[in-house]
Amino acid sequence: MDPRPSSKKDRIDALASTAGTGTAVADVHVSAAGKVKDTGGVSLIASAWARLRRDPVFLLGAVITILFVVLALLSPWIAPNDPTKRMPELLKDLTPGNIPGAAPGFPLGSDEFGRDLLSRLIGGARQTLIVGVFATLFGLAGGITLGTLAGAFGGWIDSLVMRIVDVMLSIPSLLLAVSIAALAPEPSQWTVIIAIATVQVPIFARLLRGSMLAQRASDHVLAARALGVTQGAIVFRHMLPNSLGPVIVQSTLVLATSILDAAALSFLGLGNPDDRQPEWGAMLGTATRYIQDYPHLAFYPAACIIVVALGFTLMGESLREALDPKSRR
Structure with missing residues (x-):
């Protein structure tokens, strides 16, 4: 037998021997086992923000995005010259075989028509922001409508909506956007917005439908049904608000895709034909004619x-990882 004393064994034996007498309970104190400090709960948003503000990838994306939005909103006042006006200082050196480069007052030089290239780039930020934001908002609205119908009611409605979504997803997004934009009698900024928004609808619909299906089996939804709450109240007060988180995060990633698609459509000549409103994709498409001699016009x-697009992507990916429990580190 081991002669060494065992304090743990002695305490267990003491508790076992006096379990029925009621006398040993007073001698045993819970405080002897230690205390757990009450730190309070932390919300999901607060926890995500605590990680995001230490994430250099998110901070880089946020800085790029904020600078772009500020530049787009203040472009009429920031641009050093009128982006639609042909500058006399540049026209004097503009010839069919020569496009003026950097000059005093014109850091990036001229475009092919003698307009200030820097001012046109700054002005193009506003058009790019308008197309990207409106296309994302319209796509989000359509996706929420279809996703709510499919996820809330199920049955044949779910099957019908999902088959439509599957058909749209089976077509490459850019090809579908080009096909929709080409149906318009005349290209314009709104045809680009509608084409890109239509492409984004199935992405939001599929994501929201999956989130709502998970909510249908949750305890709070089952409790609401047991209490006799109407189906409409369950969908719009319980299921939909708790399913929008992943969709909102996805919208930041879709915004980057919308900007790229808008530039692609304008590059192909399906955007706004009015050259007085500068747009980066249209500027890139025009510059391809001078790419050998003046590559900076395209660069x-x-x-x-x-x-x-990189700024929105970095911010969206970091936000998704911060809010996704499976991706938390």
Whole structure:
């Protein structure tokens, strides 16, 4: 037998021997086992923000996005010159075989018509923001409508909506957007917005439908049904608000895709034909005619598109990982 004392064994034996007498309970104190500090609960948003503000990827994306939005909103006042006006200082050196480069007052030089290239890039930020935001909002509205119908009611409604969504997803997004934009009698900014929004609808619908199906089996929805709450109140007060989180996060990623698609449609000549309203995709398409001799005319709008799309993508991916319990570290 081991002669060494065992304090744990002695306490267990003491509790077992006096379990029925009621005398040993007073001698045993819970405080002897230690205390757990009450730190309080933390909401999902607060927990996500605590991670995001330490994430350099999110901060980089947020800085790019904020700068782009501010530049787009203040472009009429920030642009050093009128982006639609042909500048006399540039026209004097503009010839069919020569496009003026950087000059005093014109850091990026001229475009093919003698207009300030820097001012047109700044003005194009507003058009890009308008197309990206409106296309995302319209696509979000359509996706929420279809996703709510499919996820809330199920049955033949769910099957019908999902088959439509599957058909739309089976077509490459850019090809579908080009086909829709080409149906318009005259290309315009709104045809681009409608075409891109239509492409984004099935993405939001499928995501929202999956979230709502998970909500249908949750405890609070089952409790609401047991209490006799109407179907409409269950859908719009319980299921839909709790399913919108992933959809809102996805919208930041879709915004980057919308900017790229808008630039692609304008590059192909399906955007706004009014050259007085600069747009990065249209500027890039026009610059391809001068790509060998003046590559900077294509480089600057292409760089703007890439950097802005990268900013939204970095911010959206970081936000998705911060809000997704499976991705938390």
